[in-house]
Amino acid sequence: MVYNLALGYVQNKEDAEDITQEVFVKLYQNLHKYDSAAASVKTWVYRIAINQCLDFIKARQTKKRLGFIVSLFSKESNESLAEAKHFNHPGIAAENKEELQKLFSIIYQLPPNQRTALFA
Numbered sequence: 727m728v729y730n731l732a733l734g735y736v737q738n739k740e741d742a743e744d745i746t747q748e749v750f751v752k753l754y755q756n757l758h759k760y761d762s763a764a765a766s767v768k769t770w771v772y773r774i775a776i777n778q779c780l781d782f783i784k785a786r787q788t789k790k791r792l793g794f795i796v797s798l799f800s801k802e803s804n805e806s807l808a809e810a811k812h813f814n815h816p817g818i819a820a821e822n823k824e825e826l827q828k829l830f831s832i833i834y835q836l837p838p839n840q841r842t843a844l845f846a
Contacts, residue, residue: 732779749775
């Protein structure tokens with residue numbers, strides 16, 4: 727559940743694995759703060775996972791801002807030089823793969839807080 731959520735956010739297996747590990751470290755470190763009257767365990771884990779994903783994305787975006795700005799469009803033809811990110815989610819059936827890749831590339835363009843509604 728945590729890994730699939732992270733994979734939906736970052737679309738990279740290694741990053742999703744790192745996020746998953748960080749989530750379980752945070753769960754262990756904050757186990758004493760869990761209040762069963764406030765939320766179910768699943769809700770508590772999901773909330774920590776979503777926050778960890780958003781923190782990861784913010785950190786990655788901050789690093790990008792520190793780099794050089796590169797033009798996304800060709801000066802001659804005004805065509806896009808950047809291609810949509812291709813993403814192969816493990817649960818995608820073979821016949822739906824192409825359509826789901828298009829959908830994920832569109833979803834990935836949404837702000838992280840709007841992606842939460844889709845992946846949670």
